[in-house]
């Protein structure tokens with residue numbers, strides 16, 4: 001198992017390029033299941049464990065994939081198995097994304113129920129509701145979702161999501177593009193990941209109206225074709241890198257980004273005292289002498305994203321004053337807080353709100369990762385903690401950050417990746 005050994009107290013400076021978006025890669029890779037006509041070439045795909053897991057799943061289903069230098073080639077002509085097994089689905093909840101495309105193309109899909117998650121329940125009821133609205137019958141048996149399209153083909157329908165769900169919107173879109181007739185989706189997620197999925201599906205030949213909004217209309221196509229596509233940047237990685245600069249009192253430029261997609265995150269950095277300069281595809285953050293405590297409420301896009309909540313809490317431990325961070329998407333996404341407090345932070349949790357008292361001097365020690373963004377917040381804290389911080393179980397981090405220590409070290413951090421045996 002790997003750990004990151006971080007020597008704190010080094011100010012970050014310089015420039016770095018963001019990797020491709022993990023949360024866009026996963027649905028567009030799933031969408032390659034929609035057609036056996038041709039081979040896909042997907043560029044700017046991050047080299048992450050979650051991507052490897054997803055390509056393993058595609059292999060299991062019969063697709064051919066090769067991945068080299070952030071370009072993924074996929075051919076789904078020979079897909080025959082329609083079962084996504086527990087062994088793979090348990091590794092990554094996003095495996096549920098194969099449900100919509102398999103049901104749309106083959107009229108049948110059998111997907112293991114995803115496992116739990118470190119930060120509370122993550123149901124899939126909205127995914128199943130969407131499939132049923134498109135004419136699928138769903139049964140759950142022996143831990144599997146058994147989905148069949150009545151008459152062998154999905155038909156258009158109206159899906160009205162009671163809450164905004166990125167995954168369920170993605171599945172609904174991938175099911176609707178091959179359904180017979182027109183589908184409307186109300187209260188669709190409008191995250192950039194979904195906007196990019198819509199553009200990907202349209203490039204494949206789908207007809208989608210309302211891209212980028214919460215009201216989508218899809219005319220089912222008879223067939224779609226494989227394409228070459230350039231993935232967008234990872235807005236959460238970019239935000240995490242900016243937080244790394246801010247927490248160390250540094251100044252960095254992140255390239256290859258679309259500042260427009262990070263508007264509300266950048267606003268919060270400015271409220272916290274940072275200066276932010278943007279060009280069409282870069283963001284420069286300059287830290288203030290003193291960070292200002294800044295409240296944040298995580299909500300669906302375009303609000304401040306829940307995937308930046310843990311990183312913001314780490315940053316606020318160094319801000320002057322008390323800040324309130326509320327997560328309205330995942331009410332229990334606070335596993336990072338006990339570990340941050342072990343580093344010397346003073347954070348309380350009240351229901352789905354963290355109250356951070358700052359500034360607090362942090363001192364390095366061993367801390368345990370529990371989930372992807374929690375581990376990112378521990379790395380950020382380690383960058384500013386006195387002495388050495390050891391972040392254990394960094395397999396959580398490797399799910400969503402491509403060579404994070406290489407990136408941070410290129411900006412002046414001192415991080416070494418080491419093997420360790422947890423039972424020593």
Ligand code: EPZ
Pocket residue numbers: 022023024026093094121122123124125126127128163164165166167168189193306307329330372373400
């Ligand atoms: C996506 O997860 C992201 N993952 C998550 O990022 C992100 O935190 C989340 O969206 C919210 O932005 C990927 O894109 C692979 P949701 P997803 O469905 O689709 C509830 C990361 O760190 N809900 O938008 O699973 C759910 O419990 C990961 O990169 C239902 O009730 O999230 C939550 O409260 C973590 N029923 C809310 O909706 C459902 O059927 C939003 O979840 C589905 C969701």
